[in-house]
Amino acid sequence: MEVRSRTTKAQFALCLGLTINTTGQSFLLVVLPPLGRRLGFSDIQTGAILSISALLLMVSAPAWGYLSERMGRRPVLLAALAGAAIAAASFGMIVHFRLMGAFGAALAVGLFISFRAAQSLASSGIMPASQAYMADITAPTQRAGAMGVLGAAIGLGAILGAALAWQIAPINPAWAFAIISVLATAAFAGVYSWATEPARVARASPFDARLPLARIWPLLLITLVSISAYSILQQVTALRMQDALGFTVEESISRGGAALMATALAMIAVQACAIRLLRWEPMRLLAVGAVIAVSSMLICSLVDSYIEIFGSLVMLGIGLGLMLPGNLASLSLLTGPGAQGKAAGLNVVAQGAGQAIGPLAGAMLHRVSPQAPFVAATFLLTVACTVAIFTWRSAMQPPETLVPHGN
Template sequence: METGSHTTKAQFALFLCLTINFTGQSFLLVVLPPLGRLLGFSDIQTGAILSISALLLMASAPVWGYLSERIGRRPILLTALAGAAITAAAFSAIVSLRLAGSLSALLTLGLFMSVRTAQSIASSGLLPAAQAYMADITTPAQRAGGMGVLGSAIGLGAILGAALAWKIAPTDPAWAFAIIAVLAVIALASLLLFANEPVRGAHNISLDARLPLARIWPLLLITVVSISAYSILQQVIALRLQDALGFTVEESISRGGAALMATAIAMIAVQACAIRLFRWDPARLLGVGAVLAVVSMLICSMVNSYVEIFGTLVLLGIGLGLMLPGNLASLSLRTGAGAQGKAAGINVVAQGLGQAIGPLSGAALHRISPQVPFVAATILLTIACVVAICTWRSTKRMTGLIEPQSI
């Protein structure tokens, strides 16, 4: 186990790395749909880029997780950050050359697909390695707090990515990609300076190593459908503003980014403050959050002004801010101590599946009507809500499995 000073520095490095990585991911998800049109891509081609890359991330993450057990956490983290820096710089160059007329639309599409593929494969090891690293440097009593640091980093990255899309991408998307590349280099330096390879000993080994799929599959289903719904929203929000409300490309990027940033801020605020204040058990967090998410998305599918869309997305952030931590905590509590890593790895696959389903289906449904993707997201969240309520009820029948706690 690391000393207190070394642990704090390592946690800071992990926080920075995840923040920067998810800044880049969030930025690309927000910007690429309208930017793709500017570069000469069809909506389906743009959705295919995001969906195929999500499938690659899903397939490669468990491999990186296995490698982190064989060669260590730090090499995986360094590889992921180096890949993030190089690919962001490549995106900047491609966009700049295309907008200058030096590249054809077809060549730009091929280059974008290739770079995004490399980015997905390289960066997919960051989250499983970071989670494993955090488990190595924290005691069981510190584990929830340590994982909370990682969750906060992901949320902050979503905000920063949306902010870049809002403030910089409408006028100079190539410069925004360059900023992400520089930030990735800074995060890489923090890893080199502050995150030594953690010492792993006998405390990492447990006899309770079987994965209880019969107990956790409903929670994995919730992960798939909720991430699918949120990915649909990220894919089509700017397109809806452009096609249904008549915004320009620049306005749709800016205001779509602002709305998604507000959603992420609401999620972080709930996770940082409301959850600790309420002190609800994880199953209750999951159930209440799922109900709020369904109601907000249903309203969002019916409203016809930017202000109304913005408000319902803030409510969605509140719902997801309760729902997602409740789901992760429930997943952990239903899994034995020796299978936490296995459960986390499978959950990453479930997240990747949701991220693959969302963009392509969102783009396809948007061709029918700008409102249809939001109706589909409502249906997916309704499935999550039903499963969450059933999980809540079943949890009450399990004696001693889940106790109220602060997350």
């Protein structure tokens, strides 16, 4: 009973850290495009801030995955949350003093790039360490549900970030960043107090197992294209509200945040409830979710009213709620023990590449038309859907019977 209680506390601390880290990321992605215009940034500069930081995340993630195998999961988690708290406080001060006119737009851009880069280098360790930690403390039969819990924590963070963008950012964005910093500090304290190092990590050698790249590369590709598509949406949804539907800056932030919050809420509902009720194997979750996601994105690219955009994004949340945990669980199971941190680090590389591609591509495509980024996201999710279905069908095929050749 005592061991189970410690495990429950560790899972809670792990999910809290993921939730708060995602809150900060989601808030910045939703708010910065329209807020950047108020600060004097161009859309390309805003996209560059997000894309450059994502590239740094991509480069540093494998190192954090390796360190989580060698030094343990807990130190990596603590470093990530410390970085999140410091960066959020810094963003709040930059926004406050820039809106007061204390310095110019060029200096504000430089400061944002610097602190966002430092945040990315630190926080890139949270996902590989969390994914590996959860794999350490769950049995293979519980892996899909465990990854669903991680997905729900990330989805809750996306909701909180969108809620801050919806309710507080239009009034005082600096205070919203301050709230995120306080929450990240609380998450740091939770991990420090409750997340003891898993015994399995302490016994394992960092060189126990090699990565089975031949088996897991399709899942890494799915991560890349699906995160690219979702990052495009986070970059341009509020801008579409402003430029295609005629909303003001404040209205576009508010309604864009509400739509993305509803998307995340749908993801959480599916990850927390539907996955456990359905009890599908991870590959089936991945394939079915991908079909729903690409269908909803196609609808979103064609419609021309706020209600229709809102509804299609909720449908997208349902698809991603099935797809992303199925992909993570499949990746973990195909990797096997001994290399969980390394595989999770590569998965974050794919995520970082997607987060680097998405914002800049979204900003550039938005200059063509407000619908163009959504068409691109549909194409990317079509790729993910095709790979997911192919991978599922391959997994369902029985192994070939080996027959010795005659002389």
